Amino acid sequence: MRKKIRFGVFIVLLAAAIAVCRKAGDGLVEWIDSDRAVSAAVQRNENLVVVDPGHGGPDPGKVGVNGAEEKDINLKIALNIKSYLEKENIEVFMTRTSDERLSDTQVGDLKERVRLMNEKNPVLAVSIHQNSYQDESVRGAQVFYYTDSRDGEEAAGYIQKALSALDPESAKERKANNTYYLLKKTEVPVVIAECGFLSNYEEAEKLSEEAYQEEVAAAVSDGILEYIDSVVKDK
Ligand SMILES: [Zn+2]
Structure with a gap:
């Protein structure tokens, strides 16, 4: 009689374990399917990159210890990225191409x-x-991505790697935010x-030089191209 009860308990536990595993399995399949569905539903323009030079107009961004304004350095690097990518037949949309702010207010500018x-x-x-x-x-350069974005994380990895190669001693890691x-x-x-x-004198000076702006732009472009390659290959 005791044996029978033990066997019964064993069967109940086994059934419970099977039920839990099946539920977890279904969950996993659903999770994988929903991820696929999201990437299939969103048809991104694979040949287009948006390059966004931060700040502009009345908003200088950070001001360097050497007096250089972030908005100008951003624009120069961004314009160089545009020409590097266009040479590789990638279409580029720039959020600004001159010294301007995209709205009357800082918040409006970001929204735009x-x-x-x-x-x-x-x-x-x-x-x-x-x-x-x-x-x-x-x-040292650092690339940020949105915490929950696997694509952003991947792209940040390629760009960070290329930028870190410019200055291995102060190399940083990509960072979630x-x-x-x-x-x-x-x-x-x-x-x-x-x-x-721009708070580091040596780096502020380098970032103000045209040759270094071109090097930085080439590194960012290399990272972007690697990311595009990996997106196309994943299909
Ligand atoms: Zn900024």
């Missing part, structure tokens, strides 16, 4: 950038910025490339 990125529906949007910090010794307005509100894969620190 997000709107343009969503409307253009590119394979990737890249926002170009320069960093600043109270500790003047801090330097879920508070930046641009990252939060943009529905297409987006990264923010902070190309260097």
Whole structure:
């Protein structure tokens, strides 16, 4: 009699274990399917990249220890990225091509950038910025992506790797963020490339030089192209 009860308990436990495993399995299949459905439903323009030079007009962004204004460096690097990518037959949409702000207010400006990125529906949007910090010794490029975006994380990885190669000693790692307005509100894969620190004299000087702006732009472009290759291959 005791044996029978034990056997009964065993059967009940086994049935429960099978039920749990099946539920988990269904969940996994559903999760994989929904992920596929999302990427299949969103047809991004695979040959288009949005390049977004941060700030402009009355908003200089960070001001360097050498007096350089972030908005100007951003625009120069972004225009170089545009020509590198166009040489590779990638179409580029620039959120600005001159020293202007896209709205009367800072918030309006950011909203307009997000709107343009969503409307253009590119394979990737890249926002170009320069960093600043109270500790003047801090330097090096860093690429940010939205915490929940696997595409953003992948793109940030390629761009970070290429930028870090320019200055291996101060190399940083790509970083997740879920508070930046641009990252939060943009529905297409987006990264923010902070190309260097204007609070570091040496880096501010380098970032103000045309030759280095071209090098930075080439690195960002290489990262973008690697990302596009991987998106196309995944199909
Ligand atoms: Zn900025």
